[in-house]
Amino acid sequence: MTKPLAMAQNSGVARRDARQRILMCAPDDFDVRYVINPWMADQIGKATRSLARAQWETLRRTLARTVDIELVTPAAGLPDMVFTANAGFTLGDTVVVSRFSAEERRAEEPLFRAHFAAQGFNLAPWPQDIAFEGAGDALIDRAQKLVWCGYGMRSDAAAPQTLEAVLERRVIGLRLIDPRFYHLDTCFCPLAGGFVMYHPPAFDAESRAAIERETPPEKRIEIGEDDASRFACNAVDLCGEIVMNDASPALQNRLRAAGFAPLLTPLGEFMKAGGSAKCLTLKLVEA
Numbered sequence: 001m002t003k004p005l006a007m008a009q010n011s012g013v014a015r016r017d018a019r020q021r022i023l024m025c026a027p028d029d030f031d032v033r034y035v036i037n038p039w040m041a042d043q044i045g046k047a048t049r050s051l052a053r054a055q056w057e058t059l060r061r062t063l064a065r066t067v068d069i070e071l072v073t074p075a076a077g078l079p080d081m082v083f084t085a086n087a088g089f090t091l092g093d094t095v096v097v098s099r100f101s102a103e104e105r106r107a108e109e110p111l112f113r114a115h116f117a118a119q120g121f122n123l124a125p126w127p128q129d130i131a132f133e134g135a136g137d138a139l140i141d142r143a144q145k146l147v148w149c150g151y152g153m154r155s156d157a158a159a160p161q162t163l164e165a166v167l168e169r170r171v172i173g174l175r176l177i178d179p180r181f182y183h184l185d186t187c188f189c190p191l192a193g194g195f196v197m198y199h200p201p202a203f204d205a206e207s208r209a210a211i212e213r214e215t216p217p218e219k220r221i222e223i224g225e226d227d228a229s230r231f232a233c234n235a236v237d238l239c240g241e242i243v244m245n246d247a248s249p250a251l252q253n254r255l256r257a258a259g260f261a262p263l264l265t266p267l268g269e270f271m272k273a274g275g276s277a278k279c280l281t282l283k284l285v286e287a
C-alpha cells in the first residue's frame with residue numbers, strides 16, 4: 001500500500017507543509033462558563049487553568065517542531081477563544097471569518113477579523129444570516145481537492161453551498177446528527193494520501209453515503225464510540241504525524257498500518273469545553 005508519509009516526503013505539498021503556519025490562542029482566560037455543547041454540561045468552573053496551560057504549552061511545543069505557530073491575542077471574558085479552529089476558514093490568503101451560531105461566542109468574531117486583516121488576509125464576504133463556524137465545520141481535503149463542510153448543529157444547512165460559491169472549490173456538505181459531535185472536526189478528519197478517519201454514527205445516512213462514494217474502503221478509517229469519545233477524530237495531521245488527545249492501541253495500530261505516526265498529547269482540560277487538538281489549532285492552509 002502507498003504510505004502517505006513517504007508520499008508526503010516526496011511531494012511539493014510536503015515542502016509547503018514544512019513551513020506551514022498554525023494559528024493558536026493562549027488559554028489565558030480559558031474556563032467553562034456556559035454550556036453550548038453536551039461536553040460542557042456539569043463542567044462549569046471545573047477546568048483547572050494551570051493544567052490547561054501546561055497541556056496547551058505541550059501541544060504548542062509539539063506542533064512547533066514541524067510548523068510555525070502564530071498567536072492571536074486572547075481577550076478576557078471569551079473563554080472559548082482558545083479554540084482557533086473556529087476563528088474562520090482559510091484558503092491561500094483568503095479567509096471566511098466565522099459567523100458563530102452560539103451567541104456566547106459572537107464577540108470573538110471582530111477580534112478574529114481584526115487579526116486576519118492585520119495579517120494581510122483577504123476577508124471573503126459572508127452573509128450575516130448564515131451561521132458558519134470556520135474550520136470547526138469546514139475541512140480541506142488536499143488529496144481529494146475538495147472541502148468537507150459539516151452542518152446541522154452549528155453551521156447552517158446553507159453553509160456548504162455558500163462556501164462553495166465563495167471559494168470556487170468543490171464542497172461536500174455532511175449533516176451532523178449527534179449533539180456530542182456538534183462540529184465536523186469532532187467526528188471527521190481527512191488525512192494525507194486520501195485517508196479519512198471518521199465516526200459514522202455522527203452522520204445521517206446520505207452523508208455516510210457521500211463519504212463512502214468519495215473515499216475507497218481501504219482509505220476509510222472508521223472510529224468506534226470509545227475512540228470518538230476520546231476525540232480521536234479531533235486530530236492534527238502534520239505530514240503523516242497525527243497529533244491527538246488520545247487513541248486506543250487498536251486505533252494507533254490501524255494508523256501505523258496506514259503509514260501514519262500517532263502522537264498523543266493529553267488535552268483533558270479542553271475536553272471539558274468540548275474540544276481538543278484540532279479545535280485548538282487553525283492551519284493557515286496553502287491554496
Ligand SMILES: NC(=O)NCCC[C@H](N)C(=O)O
Pocket residue numbers: 036037040080083085086102105135136137183185186273274275276278279
Ligand atoms: N470543535 C471545535 O472546532 N471547537 C471546539 C469549540 C468548543 C466550544 N466550547 C464550543 O462549543 O464552541
